[in-house]
Amino acid sequence: MTTIKKSDFIQSIADGFQFISYYHPQDYIQALAKAYDREQSPAAKDAIAQILVNSRMCAEGHRPICQDTGMAMVFLKIGMDVKWDTDQTIQEMVDEGVRQAYNSYQNNILRASVLSDPAGLRKNTRDNTPAVVHVELVKGDKVDVHIAAKGGGSENKSKFTVLNPSDSIVEWVLKTVPTMGAGWCPPGILGIGIGGTAEKAMLLAKESLLEPVDIQELQARGAQNRVEELRLELYEKVNALGIGAQGLGGLTTVVDVKILDYPTHAASLPIAMIPNCAATRHAHFTLDGSGAAVLKAPKLEDYPQVSWSADAQTKKVNLDTITAEQTRTWKAGDRLLLTGKLLTGRDAAHKRISDLLAKGEALPVDFKRRFIYYVGPVDAVGDEAVGPAGPTTATRMDKFTETMLSQTGLIGMIGKSERGAQAIESIAKHQAVYLMAVGGAAYLVSKAIKSAKVIAFNELGMEAIHEFEVEDMPVTVAVDCTGESVHISGPKEWRGKIGKL
Numbered sequence: 001m002t003t004i005k006k007s008d009f010i011q012s013i014a015d016g017f018q019f020i021s022y023y024h025p026q027d028y029i030q031a032l033a034k035a036y037d038r039e040q041s042p043a044a045k046d047a048i049a050q051i052l053v054n055s056r057m058c059a060e061g062h063r064p065i066c067q068d069t070g071m072a073m074v075f076l077k078i079g080m081d082v083k084w085d086t087d088q089t090i091q092e093m094v095d096e097g098v099r100q101a102y103n104s105y106q107n108n109i110l111r112a113s114v115l116s117d118p119a120g121l122r123k124n125t126r127d128n129t130p131a132v133v134h135v136e137l138v139k140g141d142k143v144d145v146h147i148a149a150k151g152g153g154s155e156n157k158s159k160f161t162v163l164n165p166s167d168s169i170v171e172w173v174l175k176t177v178p179t180m181g182a183g184w185c186p187p188g189i190l191g192i193g194i195g196g197t198a199e200k201a202m203l204l205a206k207e208s209l210l211e212p213v214d215i216q217e218l219q220a221r222g223a224q225n226r227v228e229e230l231r232l233e234l235y236e237k238v239n240a241l242g243i244g245a246q247g248l249g250g251l252t253t254v255v256d257v258k259i260l261d262y263p264t265h266a267a268s269l270p271i272a273m274i275p276n277c278a279a280t281r282h283a284h285f286t287l288d289g290s291g292a293a294v295l296k297a298p299k300l301e302d303y304p305q306v307s308w309s310a311d312a313q314t315k316k317v318n319l320d321t322i323t324a325e326q327t328r329t330w331k332a333g334d335r336l337l338l339t340g341k342l343l344t345g346r347d348a349a350h351k352r353i354s355d356l357l358a359k360g361e362a363l364p365v366d367f368k369r370r371f372i373y374y375v376g377p378v379d380a381v382g383d384e385a386v387g388p389a390g391p392t393t394a395t396r397m398d399k400f401t402e403t404m405l406s407q408t409g410l411i412g413m414i415g416k417s418e419r420g421a422q423a424i425e426s427i428a429k430h431q432a433v434y435l436m437a438v439g440g441a442a443y444l445v446s447k448a449i450k451s452a453k454v455i456a457f458n459e460l461g462m463e464a465i466h467e468f469e470v471e472d473m474p475v476t477v478a479v480d481c482t483g484e485s486v487h488i489s490g491p492k493e494w495r496g497k498i499g500k501l
Ligand code: SF4
Pocket: 066, 067, 068, 069, 070, 150, 151, 152, 153, 154, 183, 184, 185, 277, 278, 279, 280, 390, 391, 392, 439, 440, 441
């Protein structure tokens, strides 16, 4: 019998979530560095460089890789010969560890993103609890722990279906990945669960993402079973779709495809697919009763020596004097450095604005000739103006776009990933623009933000409307005033090129 102390367990969970907020798994970083070396699409290479530079800055500064510091997930394998020195439940102890991780480390307070009453009031629990906890009882006298912090953008792209037993898994994956757009911030990893029942397949997909990136080793030694054959085939074929980093078109969409399987019913072929994003965050440790876990920090010299700077064609833009006429000269794919004042707003603020407009009430903010940045930043620490503040998925704001452009005087939006057909139509109709920043490069982006203040809806916390003063914030014109979209043209171009490569 081994006794695990509650204090060791809670400390390990708290330290673990802090650790993964600023250290990428090194296998992911090494795989991304290889993707950077290989990449031939300038836009995708630029995005990967930003993610790599951001990763190193976070490791140095001990600040979050992404403004979305994720929903906490804990996978526990508890030995049947383990005793606990407490009558608290596992869920209670995990939640205490998560609470401490997100709220108690004064130099790195993390963003609380979890809402209770999800179908109703959607009230922020303020400490990122509860965690999602999976417990398995196994033989032995140790506690094996995997922790992960999953961003909403990638989790939202999870897919599930039950195929006919004779259907092709490869066909389903290749048909489904393009429907996920770029809101999951590729390059990342696809986790696939095959078999079992509906919930088992989903769990397998999620658990597969906890394994190390090793597709290159598999390529070198060759497949030894059907699952390995599928991994190799899907890795090649998903990348041949040309989606590329941030959906801009390029050679690498995934750095690995992980698969776990389980026996299933003769009538069924359940399949689940969950992507891990550029903010892939997970860690593993074992508790054996000898104390709290100590995770080994990567060495800074192990990070790839990649730097990022704006290229010579990048245009400087003054947001304080910009006019709609000037934005209409921009073409999809143009790179910009923004300086001046920006408004922020995301899901909850857009809902409030649209409700106020529907009731004919005045807005608390004047959007005329302004840009809005879809972001929910991490709180500042020390002398920061704001914590990591990368873009959130723009498609969630698509349904508000016509209202914003037709009724508020807004001239442009900044977010991540593609826009849907309805939003693109509104952008073209109002001759507005949509700019994208790189998802997963939040700390790097935040360095361009020189001041930040809340100007409306303070009670919405990170979802409040802020005014940022930015200097040389790097963005790309993703949809220009004619409705031309780089997320349509980029992948199409690179799919064609990869076919020829
Ligand atoms: S990298 Fe993208 S999908 Fe991942 S947590 Fe950050 S914003 Fe969300």
